[in-house]
Structure formats: C-alpha cells, structure tokens
Amino acid sequence: xxxxxxxxxxxxxxxxxxxxxxxxxxxxxxxxxxxxxxxxxxxxxxxxxxxxxxxxxxxxxxxxxxxxxxxxxxxxxxxxxxxxxxxxxxxxxxxxxxxxxxxxxxxxxxxxxxxxxxxxxxxxxxxxxxxxxxxxxxxxxxxxxxxxxxxxxxxxxxxxxxxxxxxxxxxxxxxxxxxxxxxxxxxxxxxxxxxxxxxxxxxxxxxxxxxxxxxxxxxxxxxxxxxxxxxxxxxxxxxxxxxxxxxxxxxxxxxxxxxxxxxxxxxxxxxxxxxxxxxxxxxxxxxxxxxxxxxxxxxxxxxxxxxxxxxxxxxxxxxxxxxxxxxxxxxxx
Amino acid sequence: xxxxxxxxxxxxxxxxxxxxxxxxxxxxxxxxxxxxxxxxxxxxxxxxxxxxxxxxxxxxxxxxxxxxxxxxxxxxxxxxxxxxxxxxxxxxxxxxxxxxxxxxxxxxxxxxxxxxxxxxxxxxxxxxxxxxxxxxxxxxxxxxxxxxxxxxxxxxxxxxxxxxxxxxxxxxxxxxxxxxxxxxxxxxxxxxxxxxxxxxxxxxxxxxxxxxxxxxxxxxxxxxxxxxxxxxxxxxxxxxxxxxxxxxxxxxxxxxxxxxxxxxxxxxxxxxxxxxxxxxxxxxxxxxxxxxxxxxxxxxxxxxxxxxxxxxxxxxxxxxxxxxxxxxxxxxx
DNA sequence: AAAATATCGCGAAACGTTACATGAAACTTA
DNA sequence: TAAGTTTCATGTAACGTTTCGCGATATTTT
Numbered sequence: 001x002x003x004x005x006x007x008x009x010x011x012x013x014x015x016x017x018x019x020x021x022x023x024x025x026x027x028x029x030x031x032x033x034x035x036x037x038x039x040x041x042x043x044x045x046x047x048x049x050x051x052x053x054x055x056x057x058x059x060x061x062x063x064x065x066x067x068x069x070x071x072x073x074x075x076x077x078x079x080x081x082x083x084x085x086x087x088x089x090x091x092x093x094x095x096x097x098x099x100x101x102x103x104x105x106x107x108x109x110x111x112x113x114x115x116x117x118x119x120x121x122x123x124x125x126x127x128x129x130x131x132x133x134x135x136x137x138x139x140x141x142x143x144x145x146x147x148x149x150x151x152x153x154x155x156x157x158x159x160x161x162x163x164x165x166x167x168x169x170x171x172x173x174x175x176x177x178x179x180x181x182x183x184x185x186x187x188x189x190x191x192x193x194x195x196x197x198x199x200x201x202x203x204x205x206x207x208x209x210x211x212x213x214x215x216x217x218x219x220x221x222x223x224x225x226x227x228x229x230x231x232x233x234x235x236x237x238x239x240x241x242x243x244x245x246x247x248x249x250x251x252x253x254x255x256x257x258x259x260x261x262x263x264x265x266x267x268x269x270x271x272x273x274x275x276x277x278x279x280x281x282x283x284x285x286x287x288x289x290x291x292x293x294x295x296x297x298x299x300x301x302x303x304x305x306x307x308x309x310x311x312x313x314x315x316x317x318x319x320x321x322x323x324x325x326x327x328x329x330x331x332x333x
Numbered sequence: 334x335x336x337x338x339x340x341x342x343x344x345x346x347x348x349x350x351x352x353x354x355x356x357x358x359x360x361x362x363x364x365x366x367x368x369x370x371x372x373x374x375x376x377x378x379x380x381x382x383x384x385x386x387x388x389x390x391x392x393x394x395x396x397x398x399x400x401x402x403x404x405x406x407x408x409x410x411x412x413x414x415x416x417x418x419x420x421x422x423x424x425x426x427x428x429x430x431x432x433x434x435x436x437x438x439x440x441x442x443x444x445x446x447x448x449x450x451x452x453x454x455x456x457x458x459x460x461x462x463x464x465x466x467x468x469x470x471x472x473x474x475x476x477x478x479x480x481x482x483x484x485x486x487x488x489x490x491x492x493x494x495x496x497x498x499x500x501x502x503x504x505x506x507x508x509x510x511x512x513x514x515x516x517x518x519x520x521x522x523x524x525x526x527x528x529x530x531x532x533x534x535x536x537x538x539x540x541x542x543x544x545x546x547x548x549x550x551x552x553x554x555x556x557x558x559x560x561x562x563x564x565x566x567x568x569x570x571x572x573x574x575x576x577x578x579x580x581x582x583x584x585x586x587x588x589x590x591x592x593x594x595x596x597x598x599x600x601x602x603x604x605x606x607x608x609x610x611x612x613x614x615x616x617x618x619x620x621x622x623x624x625x626x627x628x629x630x631x632x633x634x635x636x637x638x639x640x641x642x643x644x645x646x647x648x649x650x651x652x653x654x655x656x657x658x659x660x661x662x663x664x665x666x
Numbered sequence: 667a668a669a670a671t672a673t674c675g676c677g678a679a680a681c682g683t684t685a686c687a688t689g690a691a692a693c694t695t696a
Numbered sequence: 697t698a699a700g701t702t703t704c705a706t707g708t709a710a711c712g713t714t715t716c717g718c719g720a721t722a723t724t725t726t
Contacts, residue, residue: 007471009682020706025684034704054452055397056682058388059711066431073417075612080413084406087434096448098399099432101420115429119387138340247611275611278580279408342712353676358714367674389712393681 008048017044028052058120067303068098068116070109070126077275078245078290079127082144084279085296086125093304095122106130123303129187142303144295146189147314155298156190158316162288163197164204166242166270169286169321171205173268173328175240178202179230180211181223181252182244190316191244194272198242210238220251227255236261239268246271249285253326269326283324291317341381350377361385391453400636401431401449403442403459410608411578411623412460415477417612418629419458426637428455439463456636462520475636477628479522480647488631489523491649495621496530497537499575499603502619502654504538506601506661508573511535512563513544514556514585515577523649524577527605531575543571553584560588569594572601579604582618586659602659616657624650 010024017024017040026033027041044050058064069086071079087097098121100112109130116124116139123140126133133148135141143154170178180198185191195211202209212226230237236259243249249271253263261267264286274289276282283289294317302311323329343357350357350373359366360374377383391397402419404412420430431454433445442463449457449472456473459466466481468474476487503511513531518524528544535542545559563570569592576582582604586596594600597619607622609615627650635644656662 011682021682022684022686022707023705026705029684032704037705051447051451053392053682055388055391056711057684059386059392059681059713060683060685062711064388073612074407074413074420075410075417077408077410077413077611080407080410080416080612083413083432084408084434087407087432091434096452097432099416099420099430101417101424114384118384119429250610250614277583278410278608279406279413281583344712354712355677355714355716356675359675362714365674370675386712389681390714391681392683392711393713393715395681 007053008050009053010050012048013041013044013050016048017041062120064120064122065094066096066098066119066121067300068100068112068119068121068124068126070100070102070112070116070124070128072104072127072129073101074099076247077279078273081275081279081292082127082296085293086299088293089296089300093300095300095304102128104129109133125299125303131187140303142299144299145191146187150313151311153302153311153313153315154190155295155302155315155317157290157295157319159190159193159319160197160200161316162272162290162319163194163199163242164201165197165319165321166194166272166288167198167201167207167209168205169270169327170240170242170268171201171207173240173330175207175268177238178207178209178240178242179227179238180209180242180244181214181226181248182211183214183248184216184218186216190314191272194244207240220248220255223248223252224255224258227252227259231259234260236267239266241267241269243269243271246273246275246285246287249287249326253285264325264327268328270321271324271326274322283322286324286327287322289320289322291319340386341383342386343383345381346374346377346383349381350374395453397453397455398427399429399431399452399454400633401433401445401452401454401457401459403433403435403445403449403457403461405437405460405462406434407432409580410612411606414608414612414625415460415629418626419632421626422629422633426633428633428637435461437462442466458632458636464520473636475632477632478524479520483646484644486635486644486646486648487523488628488635488648488650490623490628490652492523492526492652493530493533494649495605495623495652496527496532496575497534498530498652498654499527499605499621500531500534500540500542501538502603502660503573503575503601504534504540506573506663508540508601510571511540511542511573511575512560512571513542513575513577514547514559514581515544516547516581517549517551519549523647527577540573553581553588556581556585557588557591560585560592564592567593569600572599574600574602576602576604579606579608579618579620582620582659586618597658597660601661603654604657604659607655616655619657619660620655622653622655624652 010021014021014024019037023037024041027038067090069083074080074083090097102109109128113135117136125142127144141152143152145156147154214222243252249269256263263269269285271285271287274287275284277284298315343354347354347357352370356370357374360371400423407413407416423430435442442461446468450469458475460477474485476485478489480487547555576585582602589596596602602618604618604620607620608617610617631648
C-alpha cells in the first residue's frame, strides 16, 4: 500500500512486466522489440496507467517538441487568428505551443525569449517589435513581418503586391482620386511596403492620391480631421480610401458615417488583413486578405525543417482581394 | 576550443567560479550564500551567459511552472479574450501557458489532457465539452462554464443573473413582448442558466416571451424563419430580442436588417458575452458582459492555490450590462 | 585556551528518461 | 558438431538540476 499516490515510472513498468528498463523505453518509443516482451510491457503500461514524463525525455534528448509563439496579444483578431493557425501547423507535427503575449512591451519580448530559451523550446516564432531582441544562436527563430538579421528568416504577406492590388481594385471600381490612410511606424517592417505597393499601383493606373500618416501618439481623430478637411460642398473629394489595416478601415467607416458619406456609393473603402467577424464569418470590410494559414504553415516549416538547407531570408506569400460590402461589387459606368 | 557550441550548464559555471555545484544552484535560486561566493558565481554566470534548464528543474522538482489552457480555438473573440486574460493572470504568478486548441473535438480534448499530463504541467484550465473527460487525480483542474465532478471547481459568469438582467433591461426600455433566441445544448453547462434567469426576469417584470431553440445541425437560417413567421403587417410582433450570445445577436441583426426592421427603433436586441470590435473597441451590440479578467484570475487562483483549503465546486462572477447601439439609450414613453 | 556550537560550502545521490556497450542465447555454416 | 554469426534483452552511464548529510571553518561559551 505504499507509494500509492506516486505517478508510475518506467521502472515500475519494468518491474511489473519483469523486463529491463531499456526494453520499456523501446516499447514506448515504438522501437523493435520481441513480440512477447512487447505484449507484456504493454499490459503493464495499461495496468499501471503509465505515461511518459516529457520532462525527463526533454532533459535526456534535448528535444522538447515545444515551440514558443511570441505575439502582442490574443485579443486582437489578426493575432488571435495567427495563433490559431500556427497552433494547427505545430500540432500537425506533434508540437506543443507555448503562448507568449508580449502586449507590445519590448522588454517583455526579451523576457519571453529568455524564458523560452530556459524552457528549452525547439524554436521560437515571433511577431516582435524590439529591434535589438537578443536571441540565442542555438535556438531556431522565425520572424513574422520583420526582418531581424541574416540568419533569421522572415515570413510575411506580399505587402507590396497587396498595396498594388488595392490600388488596382479601386481603379477597376471606377475611382479617380483616392486617399491612403496609415499608421506611422518607425520600424522597418514588411507591412510598410503596402505604401510603396499602393503608390506604384496608383501610378500605373493613373490614380491620383493623398496620404495621411498618423504619428506616434495620434489618435484616430486625426483621420477624422483629415477627412473633414477634404470635404467640399458636403462631398468628400476622395472616391476611394485604402486603409493600412482593417482596424483603421473600421474606424474610418464610422467616421464616414458621421460625416454623412455613403459607403460604397460616395466613397469606397478597402482595408488590409482580412479580418472576419467572429473569426470566420463575414469580412468586416472589403479587404486585402493575408493568407494566415499559409503564413503559419511556412513559419512552422522553416522553424522545424531538419535538413540544414540554407533558410531564405524573406518569404512573401500571395494576398487576395475579398469583397466585404465597402466597395461596389462591380463597376458599371 | 572544444565543446564550443555547447550550452553552458551549472557544472561549467561551478568550474569557472571554482565552487561546488550546489553553491551555484543556491545562487541561481536566491538561497543564502556567502557574499564572496555569490559574487564569483554571478560573475561566472555572466561570463558564460548561463541559463538554467527548466527541463532539468522540472524533472528534479516536479514543478514545471506551466499550466495548460484547453479552449476550442483562439479565433473566436470570446475564447481569444479568455486566453488573453488567463495568460495575464498566469504570467503574474510567473507561470507559462501551454495553449491547447481543441476545435470542439471531444477526442482531441482528451488527447490534449493526456499530453498535458505527460508534459507534467502544474495544472489545467479547461473550457471543454467532453462529458467524460479523463483527468488524472494528481493534476489540478479548473473548469470553465461546466461542472465536471465533485473535486473539480467550475468558474463561470453568473449566467442566471445575466439572463435576468437582460429581461429587466428590456422591460426598463419599454418592451412588452420579447423573444429569446438560443442554441440548443445537450450539455448541462452553466450558460444554460441564461434561459431560466431570463424567464424568471420576464415573469417578475410582466414581460411575455417566446423562445426559439436551434437544434444540433440547424443553421442560423432557422432564426430567420422564426422571425419572419412573427411578422404581421410588415411589423415584427416582438419589441425586444434576447440572444444567448453576441454571435447569435450579430446574425439576428443582419436578419432584422434584411426584414426591414429598425434596431433599436422597432425592436431592441441584447446579446450575451460582451464581445468588442477588435477585442477592445466598441461593443458589437448591447450585451450582458462576462467579466473575463475576473474569471481568468479566479481560475488561476483556484488552480494554483497552495493551501489545501477545500475548493468551491462553483464560482459565479457578476455580469454587467453594456450599451452597444442595439437598444435605446434611455426609455422615454 | 580548549571545548562546544553554529555556519555554510562540498559532494554525492536522485529525478525519469535514452543510448550504448555487453554478453547470452539462437541461429547459420561447413 | 564445433565455430562463426546474428539477434536482442540487459544493465549502466549519462542528461542538468535539487537536496541533504557531512565535515571544515569560524564563532561562541566557560
């Protein structure tokens, strides 16, 4: 009746089955073992309700089958969907996910990296903002949306193409003079390329445009001022607006409503990200959709690839346009 | 120049500092050590850039400072916010979070529990649907929204009070005949109490009501049929609708729009959960708000409490009403 | 100043695995 | 049938910590 409350170990199983420790290990790991031995061990495992101790395995083999995901939070739709798909991709490879919410706090990002290293994760996927994040050489790291250094691959949407696509769509839908609303970022990250893509697209299609950038600390009210300043005779001078994110687009839609501008009749709005209501229902606006499942899969793929093939410094994945009610469905003159 | 690429261990630090292994351990864990020793060890740690190996610690001490969170997914606003706050509460206590997305799959829930047990997590918080989930006696478990057994505490919003509050609000806002739209659940979980709370509230305030329950497999179109069937002379016979979740409310709002019913002028709508746009902006509808931060804190509190105080079988936390544009702001006759 | 006591670093054992060398049995070969 | 070969379970040594009894100093007591 002693050690009744103890969790059974391989040793217990070995004793129960009357075999050596190593034999149990082999059975557990599916290595070749004599039929009779295997049956006895399996019976003992069943009887004692034995479960391997991943911590002992991890210590011995220094393979933990765990990856850490660093994102600002899980509340915001974009990040939470990303987390969802990355978890899915990890799970497919039998990996567990340690979730690290950094809340956009640069020092917390660093703390989490340190924690992850101590926790001997097999790799880290990070959507981070700390430009001089210290990551151990020995631990694989894949970055999302930000190039971090020569040996760290970066996965992102094709933001340039996305910006271009937005411009083309607006042109296709009959726009002539459009606005680009974005949030300032000191960081040189991939999403910044939406700007040049959009400019490029406008140029190619003969669209004229104006741009409003929010500075650090500015609230969305700056957008309201900007738009108000561009109303003549009760009518907005823009017939199209490209917003750098769906989040911005959402605010802009509310502002346009306040300013009595009809969407999409008076002005058409395109966002970026592909946020859906409740994560999987209707798009909240017409938008350039980021391929989150592909981004997730690519991150995990790059993180865990066994062969020592050189990892590409940047992978851009194709975006698509989705109608979400804030643009015309088709253009008719 | 040998073992250049190896991660330094305590042994290396001990050698570097010229002290014993145990001394390094004490320094690392903040246990009392002679000043001169401590300085030497700290210098060595700094020099070698040493970091503890949590897996070795976990194996030795069988304390991993890790908790698993089982939720259906992180895409849906309610779950992703929950994950966010639970992560916050865990972090406060220096715990890491293993995220387990079950996708409403009962067998996957079980697999994750097994995985968590093998991973020697210190506890599991679960919002699960498997009625006979097998959880090891030795591992603390806290359930959200579902009572799972005598020794497993359940944390939930005060769903009964929430239903009641919804009825009272509708009454306060001038409603006379209302509808309650819900999704069927074979499970006897806490959210089911929204029904009895609502009925109770209607009774107390003299509201008459009709109820529509979606069966398994039914789509939201059933709600559309139901509402269409209750239109007389182009006018819905309900002046208020209580939806069992904000998700249902959102669908209903779209249906009402299609049926040319004005919200909140013709009919007022109240949802349940407190979902906000982009996780922290405007409520998507008038709603009964679940206190997610408190629920998270309570779960973690119960999970990690050291003293062997008996854990309460059920903790219900107070809900609040929030205006979200789908009810009148005030009632004026 | 010698004995008794307190202080605190030392070294070994243990946590639950995996991997590898060992050797005993079962085969093949001539 | 004896020698050579293969097969495969065994036992032991790690992995990097923590813990704990031991004993060497340093401190107090008479």
